Amino acid sequence: MRIAVLDDDQDHRDLVLQIIERAGHGGVAFSEGAALLRQLQRDVFDLLIVDWQMPGMSGVEVVRWVRANVQDRLPVLFVTQRDDERDVVEALGCGADDYMSKPVRVHELRARVTALLRRSYPSxxxxxxxxxxxxxxxxxxxxxxxxxxxxxxxxxxxxxxxxxxxxxxxxxxxxxxxxxxxxxxxxxxxxxxxxxxxxxxxxxxxxxxxxxxxxxxxxxxxxxxxxxxxxxxxxxxxxxxxxxx
CATH class of the missing domain: 1.10.10.10 (Winged helix-like DNA-binding domain superfamily/Winged helix DNA-binding domain)
Structure with missing residues (x-):
């Protein structure tokens, strides 16, 4: 599977890429929401992993755009430092499929990615x-x-x-x-x-x-x-x- 990772923290972005690639998936990194949205108009991904707090365009804005403009039901996982219950509710309400807080736990991220892909692509x-x-x-x-x-x-x-x-x-x-x-x-x-x-x-x-x-x-x-x-x-x-x- 091919996964897009949106995060402006390079160290965290590299860690997430390393985890998903070791799980056998392909990863493509983005540091700005606008760059990811441009790529989505001409490319295909099986899953988005999105940070919330981003320069220019927040993760929530990115997910809202994806739900309004991408025809396929593309699964989205929020990975962010924001862990208040209200943040979780807002993220899921804007169209995210799952939510986990930083710092990333390797086995948890791998399990959540696997579960999302299994649900989204049962065939x-x-x-x-x-x-x-x-x-x-x-x-x-x-x-x-x-x-x-x-x-x-x-x-x-x-x-x-x-x-x-x-x-x-x-x-x-x-x-x-x-x-x-x-x-x-x-x-x-x-x-x-x-x-x-x-x-x-x-x-x-x-x-x-x-x-x-x-x-x-x-x-x-x-x-x-x-x-x-x-x-x-x-x-x-x-x-x-x-x-x-």
Whole structure:
């Protein structure tokens, strides 16, 4: 998962980044709220960790902007020195999902991050992803269309998993590279385009099949469901699958 950390205290910011990266997540640091908001308009994060007292724009103002302008339900964790009950109530009231006070306790922060991600992205624990006629078996790492298996290379399957877990969401190039190739990846950007082109061809991700893969120039990729889904298509009894759409 990719996590944005907003804090004007560099030592604390570095500590939080170290904790989440040791937990296997990618971290991106911001020292000003305005910089984070600009990045959110062209990039994707799975979680925000936000300090309250910031220069220029407070953490509360940042969260209010996120709730008003970011379509996805992006989880937010406040980590701040303010620990009065009224502060907690205000933070949760403005849209934060959780709240903890400084100084940071390593195991508590890791546990809260894990819990928030688990609640916000339950499909990551499912065994199958279904969208239209497509099905991804996350255990066997196999892809199917109308019951017919389509052979994908490991990186292609991981890209498909990212896309099918978050249909209609624009996934930035950095997000996809870090998620599929690793946190410290220096893979050329054209490698992503090559793999995406191959994935689009193998799965035939086009409108007539009800699912379309769209490239947004300079930003990333979006998987779009082009066929309306009826109520009786939203569950697959007995499969343990999550149906995306």
């Amino acid at each position: 990551s624990e499912e065994t199958q992803l279904v969208l239209g006629g497509y099905r991804l078996d996350l255990v066997r790492r196999e892809a199917f269309y109308d019951g017919q298996m389509i052979e994908l290379k490991p990186r292609e399957f991981e890209l498909a998993r990212c896309l099918f877990m978050q249909p209609a969401r624009l996934l930035s190039r950095d997000y996809l590279l870090q998620t599929v190739w690793g946190l410290a990846s220096d893979v050329p950007s054209r490698t992503l385009d090559t793999h995406m082109s191959s994935l689009r061809a193998k799965l035939a991700l086009r409108s007539e099949r009800g699912v379309r893969l769209t490239a947004v120039y300079g930003l990333g990729y979006r998987l779009e469901d082009t066929k309306p889904m009826h109520d009786d298509q939203r569950t697959m009894p007995g499969t343990g699958a999550v149906t995306c759409g």
